[in-house]
Amino acid sequence: MRLAAINIDGVLLNDTFSPVIHRFVVNRGGAYTAEVERRVFSQPQQQASEYLAHVVRVPMTGPEALEAYFAERVAHMSEDPVRLLDGAIELVRRLRGLGLRTICYGGLGREHFDRFLGEWAHLFDGPGYVCTNGFRPGITEITSDVFGLAGAQAVFIDDVARVAEKAKELDVPFIGHPSDFEHGFQRGLMQEVGVRHLADSLHHIDEAMLRAVDAEAADGTVWKQPSVAPV
Structure with a gap:
C-alpha cells in the first residue's frame, strides 16, 4: 500500500x-x-x-x-465540542512512519479541516483534505483522481459501513472504526459487510494490523479468505 x-x-x-x-x-x-x-x-x-x-x-x-x-x-x-480523538495524531504519524502517504477526507468543507486539524496539516499529503460531499463516498476519486493510484494501493479508515461496502465492491483495503454511540448500528453493519479489521480505539490500528492489511492487499485477499494449498 x-x-x-x-x-x-x-x-x-x-x-x-x-x-x-x-x-x-x-x-x-x-x-x-x-x-x-x-x-x-x-x-x-x-x-x-x-x-x-x-x-x-x-x-x-x-x-x-x-x-x-x-x-x-x-x-x-x-x-459536546468537536475534539481530536485519543491517538488520532499518533495514528497519522504511525501511518507515515510506515511509508504511507496520508490524506484526510469528509463530507464537510475544507474549513472544517482547517479549523480542527490545521495545526497538523503538514502531516497530510496532496491537497491535505478532500471534501467528498459531491461524490460520496469518494474512494475512486481519492485513490485514482487525486493520487493516481490503483484501489489496492490505498487503505481507507472510516466509521461508516457504507464506505466499507464501496471498498468491498472495489476490492480496496478498509479498516473500520465504528462509533461507540449507544443507539448506533455501524459495528453490526460493518460485520454484515464482512469487514475483517475493526478497531474500537485508534491505538488498536497498530503496526501489526497495518502490516496484515498490507499483506492482504498484496495477496488480493482483503475481502476474501486466502486460498489454502492442498496438503
Whole structure:
C-alpha cells in the first residue's frame, strides 16, 4: 500500500453526527433504525436531508431538514465540542512512519479541516483534505483522481459501513472504526459487510494490523479468505 485515507469525523475527530441525527429523528416522531443510518451516513447532504424529511412525522422539506439538522448540530457541539480523538495524531504519524502517504477526507468543507486539524496539516499529503460531499463516498476519486493510484494501493479508515461496502465492491483495503454511540448500528453493519479489521480505539490500528492489511492487499485477499494449498 502507498496511501492511507482517513475520515475526519468519527475517526480523527469525535462523532458529532450520530447523536444529532438520532435526536433529530426521534424528537420528530420517527424511528431511528439501521436503515436510517444506511440512507443518511456518508451520503450527499441533499440526498440525506431529503430522506430525513421523509422519515420524520413533522412535515418539512429536504432543505428545511438540512437547515434544522445543522442548527441542532451547533447546539449539540456546545454541549459536546468537536475534539481530536485519543491517538488520532499518533495514528497519522504511525501511518507515515510506515511509508504511507496520508490524506484526510469528509463530507464537510475544507474549513472544517482547517479549523480542527490545521495545526497538523503538514502531516497530510496532496491537497491535505478532500471534501467528498459531491461524490460520496469518494474512494475512486481519492485513490485514482487525486493520487493516481490503483484501489489496492490505498487503505481507507472510516466509521461508516457504507464506505466499507464501496471498498468491498472495489476490492480496496478498509479498516473500520465504528462509533461507540449507544443507539448506533455501524459495528453490526460493518460485520454484515464482512469487514475483517475493526478497531474500537485508534491505538488498536497498530503496526501489526497495518502490516496484515498490507499483506492482504498484496495477496488480493482483503475481502476474501486466502486460498489454502492442498496438503
